[in-house]
Structures are given as structure tokens and as C-alpha cells.
Amino acid sequence: MTPDVFLFWFLALLIVGSGLAVLLFTNPVYSALSLAMTMVGVAAIFITLNAYFIAGVQLIVYAGAVMVLFVMVIMLFDIKSEVQAFTSGKISGAMKLIAVGLLSGLIVGGIIMGQKSFVGELSKDAAAQVAEANSAKMKRAAGADAATKELGVALFTKHIFGFEALGVLLTAIAVGTVALARSRGGTHAK
Amino acid sequence: MGHDSFEITINCIKLVLIFLMMVQAVPILVWVERRGSAFIQNRFGPNRVGPLGLLQLLADAVKFLTKEDFAPDRAIRPLFYAAPVFALIPATLAFAAIPMSVPLEIGEYVFKIQGYDMNVGIVFILGVSSLAAYTILMAGWGSASKFSLLGALRASAQVISYELALGLSIVGVILLFGTFNLTEMVIAQQGPLTFRAFGHTISSQFLPNWGIFYQPLAAVIFFAATFAESNRLPFDLAEGEAEIVAGFHTEYGGFKMLMFFIGEYGHMMLGSALMIIFFFGGYGIPGVTVADVRQWAAGITDSATQISVITTLVHFLSFMLKFVLFLWIFIWVRWTLPRFRYDQLMDLGWKTMLPWALGNTILTALVIYLIS
Amino acid sequence: MPSSSFLTDISLNHYLILSSVLFVIGMAGVLLRRNVIVILMSLELMLNAVNISFIAFSKFTQNVDGQIMVFFVMTIAAAEAAVGLALAVAIFKRFKEVNIKFFEHLRG
Known part of the structure; x- marks a missing residue:
């Protein structure tokens, strides 16, 4: 087990775990903090x-600015645990869960079935390409930040x-x- | 990280040493701050415990460690206890990316005097230190106190606002040196001040080739923004006895309070180190290049290892001298300048420093385009 | 049952599966939660999942265009978060709650 492999599984577990925590925490503050954790994991x-x-x-924009904004808004609102955190209708909730399950099955199935197609070819060549990338990285280390x-x-x-x-x-x-933030009709309007 | 166990071991020890250096510098800084404030404001500093009050540090440590560990009744425990721990992480991670001397060469091994060398060092440091806002918010929310929450919102709004001016002021420096790598920036600042324009080369006799002579405006903005980032006077609006008591750490005491302290001083150290690297030649010595030092060391001893050790030590001393100087300026400013009001602080950040930093960026880009 | 090579050889597929798992979690959040702010956060989760697959494709095809797309996605996400939070604040000021059901008043 090389360090790279260990790192991938560790980060994957971190990301999926904290992503699930965003969904499952009923207190929005914890959700937001878990999301910040996910962002850091994605950056890694x-x-x-x-x-x-x-x-x-990713660290500067998402974790440093966007998520801090979320946390600040939640704290200003003083939202504690919600009375009704999840969707209420039993049938519609079941429908939504089924939809989510179907989509996840579809995606993962598609990726695994796609071994022979475009994705498969890419991942077959991956080993050779990783070796190539490593040699390129050695060159890059000399020329510092050519990639950037x-x-x-x-x-x-190209993308101007x-x-x-x-x-x-x-x-x-x-x-x-x-314009939205300054709109009338809030608590300040009499 | 390294190719064999010796190199890996040394690199790991290095990381621990850098962290310890940061933590150990804090008591000394606290002592300097107290004595300095005493001299500046004509009051009594610590002078009872030991010579010059030096043992006061030890007494403080004992006091911090033996205080009762308490939390407010309504506090949200996980956040309340996690916040001080997280306060250490951003400053430590960022500080480990600072190059402090020329690499040490022992035999065939090369050890950099920095935790890790990244080719996007600046972006990494900015990204990691922007995580500091979370600890503040966690502390403020977790304490379940109005003062804490208001102080936390103030402090984090301030940190986010000044990050913009901070980031934009560095863009000029990045354009100038053409790299994100901190070590390469330091190397680019060696030798005498040299302007190359339209085929002519103007060289100064005694001024060093430092960034501040190319980017004076960026230096001023950057230095001011680091004060705001580390929540220190004149921008310490997170605290205020009359309005919000001690801000986000109102409810903290004892060792937890000490961790916040270390975080704040860590940001101060990070600010001074970055200031040196961007604008004051890093570990370089004015008027002398690394090759000169190496030659001088070769006159003393023959062993290649010893030459390298001497060169590294000399440059480390040079870095430390500048570092201590800037830390003193941080303390000096704190005890001489009055504070801002909160609206003045926001006005300064958004309406003054941001436009000037933007203008500086455009001007630098134009000049570089015209000259090359 | 995953074979041992699945565990030890990290290929493009691994990153794609991670990305899709994260995307599905985000989608479940959007469908199931009632708090507007949590829904916005779940949207960010989905965008991040897409970013992972962009960067993975960018690496395994040695093409820098994927990273540019991530830039654009990040910008859009920040903009979306700003507008979404402004709307949430407006709703909160009016109803003292940020449940998604109050958004039907936006019809005017």
C-alpha cells in the first residue's frame, strides 16, 4: 500500500463522511462546518x-470565503435545530429517495460498465500516463511552476x-x- | 519527503522543530510585549519574578496550566472545546511553508530550512490562513454568549474583508518576480538594486535589490492588512471592554485562552515572515550574496559540510534579525497607535486599501509590459 | 466484492466514483432537506463533485482545459451562493424562518 493509495482512501472517506454529515445533521451550523471540512478534503x-x-x-474561495459567509448568515439568524428538517410527505419522500437511489445506481453502474469504452481506455492507459506525468513532474520541479x-x-x-x-x-x-439585500419589506420597514 | 530513512527522519524532525519554534517564541514575545509596553507607556512591567521579570513566563505557564477547566452552562461543548485546538492549525501550517535559510548540504543530502517547499507557496499560505475565520466563528457560537457571538462576527467579517486587500497587494509582487515560489522570490532579491529598462541597466551602489524599492505601495498595504488579519491593534475591533468585553474569547480561560494567544502570535509571526520574504530580501544579507558567504566560510574550514553549515547559520541569523525587528514593530504599533472605530475599519479596508491595491496591480502590469 | 487491485490501484474510475457518490449525496440533500440554506449547501456539494471529476479528467488526459472549467464553476458557485443567501436573508426577515415552503410567496 503506497502513500498515494492510502491518501486517496483516507480523503475519499473524509469527503464522503463529511458530505453525509451535511445531509444528516439537523442543526445547520454543524452542516455548514461539515461542508467546510468537505471543501478542505476536496482541495487535498x-x-x-x-x-x-x-x-x-479552492481553499481561498470556497473554504475561506463562501463557507464563512454561510456560517455567518446561519449564526446571525440564530437557527437552532429545526422542527421540520426533512421533507414531510411520506409518499413524496419515498419517491425522492427512490429517485436518488436510481440515479446513484445508474452512475456507478455506468462507470463500471464503461470499463471497455472511453473511460476504460483512459484508465487502462493510466498507468503509463502516470509514469509519464511523473517524469514530467521531475522536469517541472526544475522549472518551478510551469503548470500554473x-x-x-x-x-x-483560449478561454478569454x-x-x-x-x-x-x-x-x-x-x-x-x-439590490436584494437593501429591499424594503423587512423587519426594518414600518 | 525523502528517499531513504535518514532523510525522512530528518525532515519529520524539522517539521516538529518548526512547530516548537513557533510555540516557544510565544512566551518570549509575551514578555517583550509586556516590558515594551511598560517602557513605552511609562508603567510597571513584570519585574518581580527573576531577573528582569524573565521568570514571569514560567509563573504564567504554571498559572495557565493549573487553572480550572470550565465551560459556560449553555455552551455547545464540541464547538467550545474544538475552537482553541483549531486556532493553532492555520498559522502552524502556513508558517511551515516559510523558507528561513539557504538549504543545508550534508554529503549528498540537501535539507531545506523550511517545512515543505511548494511551487505555489503563496496561494497555499493564503488559503490555509483564510481558514482562521472558522475558529473565531466556532468559539463565538460555541460559547453561547451574546458578547462572544458579536465579537466573532465582527472579527471574521474583518478577516474576510482585509483578505481581499492582502491578496491583491501580493499580486504586484508576484508579477514582479514572476513566480509563486517563496524561495525563488528570495533568490531574485539578492545583489544590488538593479533596474533594467529599454536596454539600459541602472545599478545602485549600496541599496540591496529588495522588493520594497519596486513595490512600496504594496508593502504598506500588505503590512497594514496583516495587522487586521491577526486581529491586533489598531484593528483589534474584535475586542472592546466597553462594547463587547473580550470578543470571541470572552468565555475562555486558562489553557484554552493560551491556545488562542498562540494562534494570534502565530499569525503575527507569519505576517512578519511574509513581509520579509516579499519586500526585505528574505534571508539574504544586504551587500553580500550567498556565494560570498560561502567563499568566506571556505576560508575558515575545508570540509564541505562545515562550509554549508556555516553558510546556513549565517543566513538563518540574518533572517532572524529581520524577523525580530518586524515582530518588534508589531508590538510597538500596538502600544502607540489608537484604535479605529468599526465603520472606519470597514471603510479603510473596502474604500481605501482595496482600490489602491487594485491600482497598484494595474500599474505594475503596465510597467512590466512596457519595459519588456 | 471489490478485488484487491480495486483497493491498491487508483485509477480514473476511483475519482469518478468518488465524484458521483458526492454528487448523489448533494442531490439527496437538495431533494430531502427543507431549510433553504442547507439546500444551497447541498448545491455547493454537487458542484464540488463535478469539480473533482473535471480535475481527474484533466490529469488523466494531460489537458489543462479541465482546470479552467473548474475556475469557471467556482466563480459561478460563489455568485450563486451570494444571491441565494441574499434571498434567504430576505425570506428570513419576512417570516422568521428559512423553510423552502415560504419561497412560493416569490410568485408575487
Whole structure:
């Protein structure tokens, strides 16, 4: 059992466990803290996949900003354990559970059946590619952050339209959020 | 991590040593802070226990350890007890990524004087230290006290706001050096100050090639933002005797309080170390390059191992000197400047520092584009 | 019953299965929970699951485009969280609770 394998199973257990905790805790504060744990685990998974820069961004954006926002809102509302945390209808709840089960079976089945197709070919070549990637990593260690540079070049040349479109979207979101937050009809309006 | 058991062992010991260094520096800093505040504000510092009150540290430790371990009646126990433990993690993880000296070469082994070397060191440090907001929120919520919760919300809002200015002020530095790697930044700052523009090279005689001469505005913004990040005066709005008592650690006492203390001082140390690496040449010595030091050491001894040890020690001393200087500035500022009001704090962060940091980024990018 | 090679050889499939398990957990959260904020958190969980598979594909095909997509997804997720929380705050101000059933008043 190599360290890489151990790391994968450890992180996978951490992610799935804390993900389940998000779903099962009836107190939203615990849910939010478990979600933050999941985010950190996902960032660690990114590091095992050699995406160092993305892992750092995941930590800063998700774990550092978005989740703190969630936790702050929950604490400001002072939401303790909920009276009605889960869906109430017995039949509709059963339907939803069945839907979730069907989807999970479909996805996992699809992945396992797909061994021979595109995914299968990829994972068959994976061993050779990992060896190749390792030799590339050795080269990269000399040239420091070539991977991050490659990422930046791709972002600002090939995907420049998406980048600019996101800029427009973020502006719209900022304006919309301020408008929503300042709307009348709240507890302050008399 | 290493290729054989010797290298792995040394690397593990190194990690432990860095953590111990951080924790052990705290009592000394507390002592300096008390004596310093006494000199600055003309009051009595610790002067009873031992020479210069030095044994006061020991007395403090005994006091912290023997205090009763209590929690408020309505406290949410898991969060209340977990928060102080988590307070140590972000600062420790981030501090381990700081390069403190030139690598040590013993035989064929090369040991870096840093916990781990990452090619995206800055992003990692920013990401890990942004997790500090959780400990504050956990402490505030877990204490089940109004003062704690309000203090925690204040403190975490402040940390998030100033993270923006902090991150943006570093972008100029990253553009300048063209790397995320802290060690490479330090290497880029060696030698005399040199400007290369339009085919001409202007070199200074005595000024070192430090980042502060290229990025003075970023240095100011970064330093101010680190004060806010570590919740220290003049930005310690999380506390306030008249308004919210002691903020998020109102209900903490004894050893749990000490852990928060170590976390705060850890952030202070991280801030000073980053300040040195970005703007003051890291472990470099002004006017002298690493090769010069190595040559000088070669004049003393013949053994390659000893030469390497001497070089590493000299640079470590240089780093420590700058480090202590910046830590003193942190303490000095705390006891001389008045505090802000909370709205002034937010205005400064969002309306002053953020636009200036943004402008600095654009200006740096333009200048680099025009020159190259 | 998983064979021992399933446990010791980490391939693309492992990351995809992890991603799908996380996605299903998120989906169950969206369907089953009634608290708007928890539903938003479950959405973040689903987006994270997608990110894992993007990064895994990016590594195993040696293509950097997957990481760019993750950038975009993260930006969208942050924006979505901001708007969602603003809506939740507006609902909370009105009804003192953030149950999803109050959102039907948004019809106007």
C-alpha cells in the first residue's frame, strides 16, 4: 500500500463522511462546518491530482470565503435545530429517495460498465500516463511552476471569452445582491 | 519527503522543530510585549519574578496550566472545546511553508530550512490562513454568549474583508518576480538594486535589490492588512471592554485562552515572515550574496559540510534579525497607535486599501509590459 | 466484492466514483432537506463533485482545459451562493424562518 493509495482512501472517506454529515445533521451550523471540512478534503484531493493552484484557489474561495459567509448568515439568524428538517410527505419522500437511489445506481453502474469504452481506455492507459506525468513532474520541479503558467496562458488566450463573460456575470450578481439585500419589506420597514 | 530513512527522519524532525519554534517564541514575545509596553507607556512591567521579570513566563505557564477547566452552562461543548485546538492549525501550517535559510548540504543530502517547499507557496499560505475565520466563528457560537457571538462576527467579517486587500497587494509582487515560489522570490532579491529598462541597466551602489524599492505601495498595504488579519491593534475591533468585553474569547480561560494567544502570535509571526520574504530580501544579507558567504566560510574550514553549515547559520541569523525587528514593530504599533472605530475599519479596508491595491496591480502590469 | 487491485490501484474510475457518490449525496440533500440554506449547501456539494471529476479528467488526459472549467464553476458557485443567501436573508426577515415552503410567496 503506497502513500498515494492510502491518501486517496483516507480523503475519499473524509469527503464522503463529511458530505453525509451535511445531509444528516439537523442543526445547520454543524452542516455548514461539515461542508467546510468537505471543501478542505476536496482541495487535498486536487493536490493528489497535481492541480496545486486550483487546490489553493479552492481553499481561498470556497473554504475561506463562501463557507464563512454561510456560517455567518446561519449564526446571525440564530437557527437552532429545526422542527421540520426533512421533507414531510411520506409518499413524496419515498419517491425522492427512490429517485436518488436510481440515479446513484445508474452512475456507478455506468462507470463500471464503461470499463471497455472511453473511460476504460483512459484508465487502462493510466498507468503509463502516470509514469509519464511523473517524469514530467521531475522536469517541472526544475522549472518551478510551469503548470500554473500553462493554466494562466490557457485562461487568457483560449478561454478569454468565458473569462470576460464571467466578469459581466459577477458585476450583475453584485448589483443584484445589493439590490436584494437593501429591499424594503423587512423587519426594518414600518 | 525523502528517499531513504535518514532523510525522512530528518525532515519529520524539522517539521516538529518548526512547530516548537513557533510555540516557544510565544512566551518570549509575551514578555517583550509586556516590558515594551511598560517602557513605552511609562508603567510597571513584570519585574518581580527573576531577573528582569524573565521568570514571569514560567509563573504564567504554571498559572495557565493549573487553572480550572470550565465551560459556560449553555455552551455547545464540541464547538467550545474544538475552537482553541483549531486556532493553532492555520498559522502552524502556513508558517511551515516559510523558507528561513539557504538549504543545508550534508554529503549528498540537501535539507531545506523550511517545512515543505511548494511551487505555489503563496496561494497555499493564503488559503490555509483564510481558514482562521472558522475558529473565531466556532468559539463565538460555541460559547453561547451574546458578547462572544458579536465579537466573532465582527472579527471574521474583518478577516474576510482585509483578505481581499492582502491578496491583491501580493499580486504586484508576484508579477514582479514572476513566480509563486517563496524561495525563488528570495533568490531574485539578492545583489544590488538593479533596474533594467529599454536596454539600459541602472545599478545602485549600496541599496540591496529588495522588493520594497519596486513595490512600496504594496508593502504598506500588505503590512497594514496583516495587522487586521491577526486581529491586533489598531484593528483589534474584535475586542472592546466597553462594547463587547473580550470578543470571541470572552468565555475562555486558562489553557484554552493560551491556545488562542498562540494562534494570534502565530499569525503575527507569519505576517512578519511574509513581509520579509516579499519586500526585505528574505534571508539574504544586504551587500553580500550567498556565494560570498560561502567563499568566506571556505576560508575558515575545508570540509564541505562545515562550509554549508556555516553558510546556513549565517543566513538563518540574518533572517532572524529581520524577523525580530518586524515582530518588534508589531508590538510597538500596538502600544502607540489608537484604535479605529468599526465603520472606519470597514471603510479603510473596502474604500481605501482595496482600490489602491487594485491600482497598484494595474500599474505594475503596465510597467512590466512596457519595459519588456 | 471489490478485488484487491480495486483497493491498491487508483485509477480514473476511483475519482469518478468518488465524484458521483458526492454528487448523489448533494442531490439527496437538495431533494430531502427543507431549510433553504442547507439546500444551497447541498448545491455547493454537487458542484464540488463535478469539480473533482473535471480535475481527474484533466490529469488523466494531460489537458489543462479541465482546470479552467473548474475556475469557471467556482466563480459561478460563489455568485450563486451570494444571491441565494441574499434571498434567504430576505425570506428570513419576512417570516422568521428559512423553510423552502415560504419561497412560493416569490410568485408575487
